Amino acid sequence: MRAKEGGMTLLEVLLAMTVLALGVFASAALQVRGLQAGDSARRDSQALQLAQGMLERVRAQGGLDVGEAGAWQARVAQVLGASAQGRLRPLGQMLVLEVHWPAMAERPALQLQGRVLP
Secondary structure, three states: OOOOOOOOOOOHHHHHHHHHHHHHHHHHHHHHHHHHHHHHHHHHHHHHHHHHHHHHHHHHHHOOHHHHHHHHHHHHHHHHOOOOOOEEEEEEEEEEEEEOOOOOOOOOOOEEEOOOOO
C-alpha cells in the first residue's frame, strides 16, 4: 500500500478558485452599487440646491422674473444633464418648482413649493 500523500487534488483547487472568484465578483458588484447610490445622492442634492436657490432668489426679489426663470431652467439642464427639466409654476402667493432628471431605473423628480409673497 502507498502511504497517504499530502496536498490538494485538482478538484479541490478548482473548487477553491470558484469560491474565490464568486467572492471577488460579489465584491465588485457591491462596489458598483455603492458608486451608483453615491451618484444618485449627489444628483438629488444638486436638484434640491438648485430649487432652493431659485426659491430664495424669488423671495428676495419679491417676484418671478421671466428671464431668470429661463436661466434657472438652463442651469438645471447644465448641472443635472441635458435631459433634465426644471419647471416653475406660480400658484397664488406660492411658487412650485419641479425638477425632473434621468436615472438608472426610474425617473426621479423633486417638487418644492414655497411662499414667495407676503
